[in-house]
Amino acid sequence: MHAAFFALLGASLARFLLRHPWAELGPWVVALSVALAVLYVLPVPHRLPWLFTVVAVWMVLVVLAPSFALCAVPLLYAGLRTLPPRAALVLVTLLTVFVVAALLQLTDAGVDPVLLVAPPAAAAIATAVFVHAQRQADRLAATERREGTLAERQRLSMEIHDSLAQGLSSQQMLLQAAERTWDSDPAAARRHVRTAESIAERGLAEARRFVHDLAPADLAGGVGLEEALRALAARESAHFRVDGTPVALPERVRSALLRIAQGALANVREHADATSAALTLTYLDDQVVLDIADDGRGFDPRTARRGVRGHGLPAIRARAEQLGGTLTIESAPGEGTVLSVSIPSIPLESRP
The missing domain is CATH 3.30.565.10 (Histidine kinase-like ATPase, C-terminal domain)
Structure with missing residues (x-):
């Protein structure tokens, strides 16, 4: 689309200079063409003022030389990318009316039905293509987000299973063993409890590690x-x-x-x-x-x-x-x- 804009801008300027070689308005048309090209590629933090400046310079060019109306389609896409949907449709409509009025000045045969129908049709097609592509991109982004969420859930569930859940299972087994041997072998029961306490301590470290970066606690500290x-x-x-x-x-x-x-x-x-x-x-x-x-x-x-x-x-x-x-x-x-x-x-x- 950028290449098409500069090609149309160059063709419009060439057409003007061939038909009106350095006429009275020639320097203004050349200066505005250069200004429009510079504005188009100028990186700006705020797109809205940039868009209206570019459109305003282009409209002045069209008033001076109606052939510059051919640059409208790339500007339509710039408006569709920058503005909310309703505002973009209003801008597309206004630019289309402006283009039709400008092209009618290029013909000497009165009202040409083609000039009345072709620009609105081209604008409708361009808008439909943009909206369709935008919807496809939104669907793809939503699908990727959903797949990423599912993958992250699976990863977290595996992390929890292989660390916290396994630790809790071990503690349960050790405490059950301690309960069974508490009266018959108090020393063994106390060993089971101490081991369960050690596992609980490691589980707490794992939980804190999850909060930090989900890396295994055993690998913390450069281990x-x-x-x-x-x-x-x-x-x-x-x-x-x-x-x-x-x-x-x-x-x-x-x-x-x-x-x-x-x-x-x-x-x-x-x-x-x-x-x-x-x-x-x-x-x-x-x-x-x-x-x-x-x-x-x-x-x-x-x-x-x-x-x-x-x-x-x-x-x-x-x-x-x-x-x-x-x-x-x-x-x-x-x-x-x-x-x-x-x-x-x-x-x-x-x-x-």
């Missing part, structure tokens, strides 16, 4: 992924090993791997009835792999369903896929389970 996973494994009585040469990972990848480990070990604790579990973090050339293995009762991955809390394996798979990774499950009833999550070490937005 590395290996150290965070080692601390998590110690709390869950699991083994931890690092293979390969560690590399710097994006924060999103580190957070996702830690959340995946938290969710997987929580599943082991609550459902696997395992005697041992192990975390293995492996650095390859272009990806990082996290394996969570246990010797529990296992399951059939083909018939696994979503848990009552709504997450678990689906949440782990979703986290991996969001970063361009994959989840592989090896398990069978009575044979334990191995979850393997592979995530590219280069984030998707950084790839060529």
Whole structure:
């Protein structure tokens, strides 16, 4: 549209100079044409005064040289972009009437029906195209906002499930164990209570971290992924090993791997009835792999369903896929389970 404006402005000026070479009004027409071109590209903080200034200069040009009426369509779009819908339609109507009056001055054959019909038709088409495009853009923006909201809700639900909900579940189990052993083994009961207190403290830290930036509390203060996973494994009585040469990972990848480990070990604790579990973090050339293995009762991955809390394996798979990774499950009833999550070490937005 900008290119069309300057092409029409140049053509109108050329037509005037060819038909009226430096006539009495020539310097004024040239000066106003240059002024209109400068105003059109001039960056301004307030669009409304700019619009009326441009339209006013253009109207003066049309009065001096009616052929400049051809520049109306780009100015119509400028008005439609700048003004509210009703005000824009009023401006379109006024400019269309002005263009018709100017074009009628270019003909010597009296009233020309084409000149009476063509400008309003062109203005109607231009307005319809603009309104349609604007509605499509608004629908697209609304769709993207809705999809972004749903994605954010899913992300938050996974964050809460893998941290706060798992912590509350652990506290419940520990307090139930303490209640059962309170009379028979007070020392063990007190240990369960102290452990539940420690988990509650970590849950409070996670809640505060959510309020701050939703990053895992275990990664706060510059703690590395290996150290965070080692601390998590110690709390869950699991083994931890690092293979390969560690590399710097994006924060999103580190957070996702830690959340995946938290969710997987929580599943082991609550459902696997395992005697041992192990975390293995492996650095390859272009990806990082996290394996969570246990010797529990296992399951059939083909018939696994979503848990009552709504997450678990689906949440782990979703986290991996969001970063361009994959989840592989090896398990069978009575044979334990191995979850393997592979995530590219280069984030998707950084790839060529």
